[in-house]
Amino acid sequence: MMIPIAKPLLDEREIDAVSNVLRSGMIAEGAQVAKFEAAFAEYIGVEHAVAVNSGTAALHAALLAYGIGAGDEVITTSFSFIATANSILFTSAKPVFADIEEDTFNIDTNDILDKITPETKALMPVHLYGHPADMKAIMEIAEDHNLIVIEDACQAHGASYGGTNVGSFGTGGFSFYPTKNMTTSEGGMITTDDKTVADRARMVRSHGSKQRYLHEIVGYNLRMTDISAAIGLVQLDKLDDFTSMRQKNAKVLSDGLRNIDGITIPSIRNDCEHVFHQYTIRAENRDDLATVLNKAGVGTGMYYPIPIHKQPVYKELGYDDKLPECEKAAMEAISLPVHPGVSKDELNEIIENVKNGVEIID
Numbered sequence: 065m066m067i068p069i070a071k072p073l074l075d076e077r078e079i080d081a082v083s084n085v086l087r088s089g090m091i092a093e094g095a096q097v098a099k100f101e102a103a104f105a106e107y108i109g110v111e112h113a114v115a116v117n118s119g120t121a122a123l124h125a126a127l128l129a130y131g132i133g134a135g136d137e138v139i140t141t142s143f144s145f146i147a148t149a150n151s152i153l154f155t156s157a158k159p160v161f162a163d164i165e166e167d168t169f170n171i172d173t174n175d176i177l178d179k180i181t182p183e184t185k186a187l188m189p190v191h192l193y194g195h196p197a198d199m200k201a202i203m204e205i206a207e208d209h210n211l212i213v214i215e216d217a218c219q220a221h222g223a224s225y226g227g228t229n230v231g232s233f234g235t236g237g238f239s240f241y242p243t244k245n246m247t248t249s250e251g252g253m254i255t256t257d258d259k260t261v262a263d264r265a266r267m268v269r270s271h272g273s274k275q276r277y278l279h280e281i282v283g284y285n286l287r288m289t290d291i292s293a294a295i296g297l298v299q300l301d302k303l304d305d306f307t308s309m310r311q312k313n314a315k316v317l318s319d320g321l322r323n324i325d326g327i328t329i330p331s332i333r334n335d336c337e338h339v340f341h342q343y344t345i346r347a348e349n350r351d352d353l354a355t356v357l358n359k360a361g362v363g364t365g366m367y368y369p370i371p372i373h374k375q376p377v378y379k380e381l382g383y384d385d386k387l388p389e390c391e392k393a394a395m396e397a398i399s400l401p402v403h404p405g406v407s408k409d410e411l412n413e414i415i416e417n418v419k420n421g422v423e424i425i426d
């Protein structure tokens with residue numbers, strides 16, 4: 065039996081919630097979605113939340129809601145899931161990649177400054193693995209250069225910086241994919257304090273209309289169903305418990321893996337609440353370690369083995385960046401199971417196997 069790298073935790077509460085929606089006969093976007101939006105907005109601490117059918121859709125709709133498009137540049141990180149940069153491409157704007165910080169794997173704010181041009185319209189930091197990006201510096205840069213901030217918070221439900229939740233500094237995009245800190249099966253959410261942005265995102269979500277059969281802009285069908293929202297409401301109620309279990313598990317792993325040659329455990333910056341979507345270490349012989357761990361029944365993840373700017377589709381577009389920290393991280397990062405479904409015994413098994421693995425490889 066493999067200890068999985070991710071596992072959604074669902075029980076009778078979600079099953080009942082879904083059954084109730086199915087029995088009601090109202091199964092598309094309706095009352096459950098409205099309730100979920102209100103609850104999520106309150107949780108994050110924003111005025112408005114707009115539910116959509118994926119995290120990718122949340123980022124895409126947020127960009128469109130700000131009017132970002134052809135001729136605009138958006139500075140983001142190449143060390144992320146491809147959806148981050150693709151959401152920018154969807155709008156015909158250009159993703160521009162800044163390098164990352166060694167300790168947090170998040171976008172390097174000094175490199176952001178080097179990448180700003182007259183075409184730069186927005187910054188899209190990612191709170192990777194659940195660790196907040198350096199939002200103080202990012203908001204200062206945004207203010208100085210009059211830039212929009214769209215936070216990719218797809219891995220960071222409940223993470224905070226200086227006591228403020230991510231997704232509430234600028235406009236946030238969250239994902240509720242089954243591997244994330246909470247799920248709706250597929251799903252996403254835009255969080256914002258800007259009413260105009262929320263209203264436009266709602267139009268983008270549903271064929272550009274506020275009023276049925278009156279279409280003011282070109283929109284899409286990005287709607288969440290009440291079935292998904294019903295799952296989301298239960299999961300949101302459990303999120304704080306899930307998060308504290310992730311944080312406890314991370315602490316056990318770090319206590320067990322500190323001071324091992326060739327391994328670097330995750331660091332947490334001052335003033336940051338890390339929600340450990342992933343527990344990601346650096347390992348000198350990452351690929352060998354993964355093989356040994358998988359053989360021993362420990363699931364691992366590589367997020368992400370090929371940076372976005374090195375993906376075939378981006379090379380085809382002419383991307384040829386040199387991002388040394390990003391490229392190094394892509395070779396060294398390996399994630400270990402940290403989700404709330406990992407037991408105490410399994411944590412010890414993971415620690416022992418990493419120690420053994422490092423010795424075998426040596």
Ligand SMILES: *Cc1c(COP(=O)(O)O)cnc(C)c1O
Nearest residue numbers: 118119120145147148218239241
């Ligand atoms: C999961 C994820 C997305 C996309 O979310 P989906 O719900 O899968 O569309 C975007 N960015 C990051 C960093 C993610 O982890």
